[in-house]
Amino acid sequence: MVDADDGAGPKGPLDGISGSLGSQYTLLSMVVILFLSFALYNSVELIIMVLLSFKRFRGLYFWSLLLSVVLGVVPYSVGFLLKFFTDTNRWVSVTILSLGWWVMVTGQAFVLYSRLHLVLRDQHRLRHVVYMIFTSVLIFHLPTTILTYGSNIRSGTSSRFVTGYNIMEKIQLTGFSVQEAILSGLYLYETARLLRLANNPRSHRRIQYQLIGINVLIIFMDLVLLGFEYASEYAVQITLKAAVYSLKLKLEFAVLGKLVDFIRTNRDHSSAMPMGSSAQRYAGQGAGLPSTRANDRHFYGESTATVMRPERTNSSQEQLNLPSGIIVAKTEFSTTIDKRETSLRMDDSD
Structure with a gap:
């Protein structure tokens, strides 16, 4: 572990959230740039799709989807590009990526929550979903952000923050993955229940399989992220996360389209x-x-x-x-x- 006084920061070696990858284009650097570039490309494409697809720019689904990209994936990706590959002040890059991480992760949760209204009418259960999302913010976002800033200070205590961050990173990633699994599970359960009661079961069964496939793919991507995190491949995991979340948001857009097709067919x-x-x-x-x-x-x-x-x-x-x-x-x-x-x-x- 390299202490912050010995060069951690913008020019120091990568150790968790501290340090950087430098200007040498190693295989790891190229993989990181590839993932972040893919995330930015998906973000631009999704922004265009959303702006062209909605007649009125309002509603929880619209804003949670749009802000998850504009204030989430984009600054998250740009923040890590600045931190890993440039001499930008570490507080600037950390602030940008932290803001993006908050909006990207919690915004994704609200996208999942907003589409539950199409299949779930139990207000009591919907309120519990909101409580779960805000509880996750307090439990996972706040401690991780504090440890992120602490890991980038120039003092003898930075190594302790780095150790705490590496532990907290595994905890928060697991927690948010469980949260998304719960939201996707609720959606699949309620959708399957409605499809069983609907007319024309053959065509509805095909839509059900498509919805299940998309949600299973989303959960699988979360498991891939967890695998890289527990393998201590931090740089790969943290940048793959940007690509995964941008892809998940595009899939969420497709999920809603499939659900509308189902309702229209019925x-x-x-x-x-x-x-x-x-x-x-x-x-x-x-x-x-x-x-x-x-x-x-x-x-x-x-x-x-x-x-x-x-x-x-x-x-x-x-x-x-x-x-x-x-x-x-x-x-x-x-x-x-x-x-x-x-x-x-x-x-x-x-």
């Missing part, structure tokens, strides 16, 4: 009454639907549904950008399920 097979004028603003372009699909009736189906204005006290549905139109399908979908369950109970009573 709406095409359900019976409904035409919407009145008071309900029109809950569907179509005026409701903040993606502009690339707002005019495509094959994506959202025909504009027929009986929609009730959501209560102001329940903001869970209004926290999303897409749901204004999706709620039409979801309301109709839920009504169809309730009718089927009622008919089944009546048949059993006979």
Whole structure:
């Protein structure tokens, strides 16, 4: 271990979060640059996709997705490029990467949380999910950030901070991986439950397999990160994390698209009454639907549904950008399920 007084910092050898990789382009340096470049490329692509896909820039899903990229993945990647390969002041690079890490990780959690509203209506369970996310911030983000700054100070105590950081890094990475597994598990469980009750089970089964595959891939990427971390390959893990999170955010965008396809497909097979004028603003372009699909009736189906204005006290549905139109399908979908369950109970009573 190299003490900070002996050169740790911008020009010192890499030891956990302290030091740098220098200007020599070794295999490790090239791998790190590759991962960070891949993360930045995915970020630019995702920003363009999001800005072109939403009619209205509002809602929990929209902002959590966009900020996870703009204030998360991008500064996280840039911060490590500055720290590992330049002579930038260590406090500047550490501040940039720490800010990016906070927004990237917790923003990803809120993206997962926001799409739960499409399949989970239990407000009690949703509140517990929020409590879990904020508890993770206090338990994992704060101590890790303190140890990050402590590892980069020029004093005789920096080696102790580095040791503490290397331990805390494993703990926080494990904790956040468990949190994402819980959120993905809840989503898969609720989606599978709805699919079992829906019409046209063959086509829905294909969508279910696609959703399961995407979520399993996300969990697998977390396990890969854990493997590198517990193998003490810090530089690889910390930069691969940027690439993984950028890819996971793109997959989350795909997951929501698959879920909308599923809800739209079920709406095409359900019976409904035409919407009145008071309900029109809950569907179509005026409701903040993606502009690339707002005019495509094959994506959202025909504009027929009986929609009730959501209560102001329940903001869970209004926290999303897409749901204004999706709620039409979801309301109709839920009504169809309730009718089927009622008919089944009546048949059993006979």
